[in-house]
Amino acid sequence: MNILHKITPFLYQLFNVTYGDKVKLIADITEYYTINQHLPVVKEKEGIISVDIPVKLYLDTVSYTHLISLCENKQFEKAYPVAVDLVSRTPSNSELNRIKGQIESELGETDKAVDSLIDALRWDPKNTYALIMMGNIFARDKNDIETAMKYFNQASVADPEDNISLNNIGANLMIMGRLDEAQEFFEKAEKLNNKYPNTKYGLAYVSFSKENYENAFQYVLQSLTLNKVKDGLFGQSIDLAKAIAEKVDASDDAAIALKSYAEKLELLTGKKIQIQEDTEIPTVAKVELAENHNRDYHLIKYKPGYPGVTHLVLHELTHIELAEEARIAGNHMLFTATHQHRIKFMTDYENYAKFLQKKGYPETSIAGVMNSLFEGLNRQVYNTPIDLFIEDRLYNDFPELRPVQFVSLYTLMMEGLDAVTRKEIVDLTDTKILSNSKIYNIVNALHFKELFSFDAIKLFKPSTLESRQATSLYKEYGDYRSDKEPGEEYELLQNWANDLSLSKYFQLVLESEYKKTAIDLDIPELKDIDENTEADQKIEMHEFQEKHQDANLNPAVMMFMVGALKYFKDKSSAEIKRTAFEIATIGVNGINPDKQDGYRVNSIPGSNFSGYQLLAYYYVSFALSAPQLLPELQLPFDREFESAKEFVKP
Structure with missing residues (x-):
């Protein structure tokens, strides 16, 4: 075995010898390479130390x-x-x-x-x-x-x-x-x-x-x-x-870009744009178009402290721009989700509500979960296709802000990933709802990959079908993007919803034909009825009763009725009747089914009922204490009551 060492400061360091002491260096080298008392042959020539070792060792x-x-x-x-x-x-x-x-x-x-x-x-x-x-x-x-x-x-x-x-x-x-x-x-x-x-x-x-x-x-x-x-x-x-x-x-470039874009849109729409922080919104940012909220200005809200604030606001500004372009072309659409759409969703996923009930979740929680899923899925249905056009526009128009766009979209993508892959969520979410949500998330991931060459698609662990569907949707988007006309994003939105069987949970309506209360385009929901007069409330209550005469079973009402039956179980007939007539007094001015809370019944301590919950207690209290008066209430919940009784059998 032969080893060659070039005499350099590094060699002296390697054998821990003072630099320049060649005699000691050679002596230490000779000692080190002595194996089993077999001395090596060490020679120095032209700045090279040659070591010949006579022993050959074999590796096991x-x-x-x-x-x-x-x-x-x-x-x-x-x-x-x-x-x-x-x-x-x-x-x-x-x-x-x-x-x-x-x-x-x-x-x-x-x-x-x-x-x-x-x-x-x-x-x-x-x-x-x-x-x-x-x-x-x-x-x-x-x-x-x-x-x-x-x-x-x-x-x-x-x-x-x-x-x-x-x-x-x-x-x-x-x-x-x-x-x-x-x-x-x-x-x-x-x-x-x-x-x-x-x-x-x-x-x-x-x-x-x-x-x-x-x-x-x-x-x-x-x-x-x-x-x-x-x-x-x-x-x-x-x-x-x-x-x-x-x-x-935080740069001046970002501030200038934001200011210039907002001013451009104020000229385009003829309306001022206000931007404000809001920690209560369900998304990281949202826009409230002036036309949909009876205002003379557009309002953008965003959550403070979220990564990429400039991008979030620019994104919502682009929503305004796309809407105005479609409005000028006469084909701006409103995304509406009515009582009927919500109840259709509840009916379709009645078995899922029963699954949660068997898991021990209270009726109020189940109703909350069902409403959240309905609104969350509709947010994806509405936003995903439109957001692709928006992010393309931002990527091309604001190249200096791409780092902000990247981090903002990456953060949102990771949140979406968590929502469709975390075990606790997967185990408790209906498989069809979860799959549709995952498909929309993968579409976003496909777009993110195209913009930034960052591939996160496999992280979503899609099934073959989910992957194929997401790819198909994204391909259709590609067909639109190169020569998109104003308002065509709504056509794409509708096509995707049709493909995924989600179009029954909303309706796109031409703005020019929309005669009812305007809605928020980020979260499909009707304005609170509290803003109306008492006469309006009575009219709306009557319309609600008429519309629901032939509706399918409402799982939310059924679950609230389960709670009511459990509450009244140990009450006397007189106590139940007192509650029944107290609710009837409240109902004189009409009960808004969509109201989320605020209805208080004095005979039920600590009560803070939603509209549907109050209607459920209204029906059950009369069914138990004065069933002969039920027809007078005109509440179309007979099937819900019969189903609720199945859950509370002695």
Whole structure:
């Protein structure tokens, strides 16, 4: 076995000999390479020390294979004694010493790791993996950048084509604040390997530190795209993207873009635009169009503290622009969701409501869940296709704000991912509702991938059918996007809803034909009836009764009736009758079924009923205390009452 050492300051360091003391260096080298009393032949010529070792040691390949397997499975505690035994029998194997050093490093034995890596380098001074590992230990664990640089530099000398050593040199220079030098090494590493995510991250960080946010963003996107294992570097890259977005979001450019766009739309629509914070809205941002709220201004609300505020507001401004373009063309549509649509949803998912009831959830919670699912699904039906056109427009019109757009959309995508993959949610959500929601989320992920080359689709774990449906919907969007006419987004919206059998839960109505109360386009819901007069309330109550004579069973009312039957179970007939006539007094002025709370019945302490809940108690109290008067109430809930009794059998 022959080993060649070039006499350099690094060689003196490797054998811990004072630089220039060649006699001691050769003596120590001779001693080190003496194996089983077999002296090596050591010669020095023209700055090279040659070591010939007369003994040849053979590696136990079976044990070595076992060692590698343990390391690959991160079983380092089991691997360590195997490595120690192998090194004791084959000390001349450089790679074996390196593996032992890596195991010691993983186990937190830093000093032992350094000793093992020095052994690895003494047996093979060109073992670049050992050199890089030594550099990492001194930089990371010992905070000794100067020594780390010596090993990294040696690695670059040993293998000038090794991009990893160049990358690590750049990283350490970056830590030291020597940004120009760091960039130089990162660029050299990038030329050798343009697919190494660590180098892209390094270039992103250097650019960010130099306040070149455009370059920083492009590099961090490349780092994220190339990072297939989603390791610690992935998280660091996301954090850096957020830091870049924060800087851009707070810049004068962002403020100017927002102000200019709002002023442009005020001229286009002839109405002022107000922007305000609101912590109570169910989405991160929403727009209330002036025409839908009887105002002379458009109102945009957003949740403060949310990533990418500028993007959120720009997004809602674009909603205004698309709506106005469609209005000018005479085909602006309103997305309406009425009582009938809500009840149709409740009826279709009656079995799901019963499933929740069997799980022990109270009736009020079940009604709340059903309403939330109805509104949430309709939000996706309405927003997803329109949002694609909006994000395309923002991406093309505001290239300087793309970091903000990326972080904002990424945050929303991850929230959507959690909502359709988290086990607790999946276990308790109806499979059809969950699947439709996932499809809309995947459509957004497909668009995100096209804009930013970031693929998160597999994270949603779609079934083959879900993947095929989402891809089909997105392809249809592609057919519209290149030559979209004003208002065509509504056509796409309707097509998708038809494909997914969701069109029965809403109706698109031409604004020019819409004669009823306007609705909020982000959350389909009717305005509170409290804004009307008592006469209006009576009229609406009568219309409600008429419309529901032939309606399907209403699961929400049924569940409220279950609660009422349980409440009245231990009450006397007189107590029930007193409550019945108290509710009847309230009902003189009409009861708004859609009112979420505010109805208080004095004979039921602590009551704060919604409209439907009060109607359920109204019906049940009379059914139990004065059934002969039920026809006078004209409440179309006979089937709900019969079903409710099945849940409360003695």
